[in-house]
Amino acid sequence: MQAEVTWVDGLKFIGQSASGHSIVMDGSGGKTAPSPMEMVLMAAGSCSSVDVVDGLKSAGQRVTDCRAKLTTERRDTAPRLFTQIHIHFQVSGEALDPAIVSKVTTDSLEKYCSVCLMLGQGVEMRHSWEIIAADTDNC
Structure with missing residues (x-):
């Protein structure tokens, strides 16, 4: 690359x-x-979201939306490195199985997302997830 x-x-x-x-x-x-640090954060969010959407689809889940909301903690002094990144996944779809959502989000951060795995060598990576009811008015 x-x-x-x-x-x-x-x-x-x-x-x-x-x-x-x-x-x-x-x-x-x-x-x-x-900023470059915002780009790193968005790279982690997009990389892990690819895994989540792909994992849900591969598991036969009918996912319709996925958002990754990222928050960080940084050192107070230069260099202002990330010390912790938290990714909160919000997924929507038809009859999503919470056990599958839990598995694919965990697998993304622990097995598949190269950006998160690389960052995790020096940054505490955390995640959470929730299933958001799909907007049926727009279907």
Whole structure:
């Protein structure tokens, strides 16, 4: 895997992936784009969400929505590393089995999500989940 990050101006950078996708990052506290630390957090959320949705579908669950809400604790002094990341999954679907939701969310953080597994080498990773009733008015 390869990527390139190019300085634009101030503390703004553009990152480009080898697959040709680009994203703007802002090192000045996220004033004009996500900060690099916000990008790390979103990477953990998206990576684990892929596992959750895929795991639920593979288990025959009819998942219709998945949200990962992430919160962190950071060191007070520089470098302001994450010390803890908590991912709260909110999943919706038709007759979702709580035991399966529990298993796939746990498996994501403990077995499959490469971003979370990598972060977990130096950060306390926690998760929780809930099943949110599907909005049947829009079906």
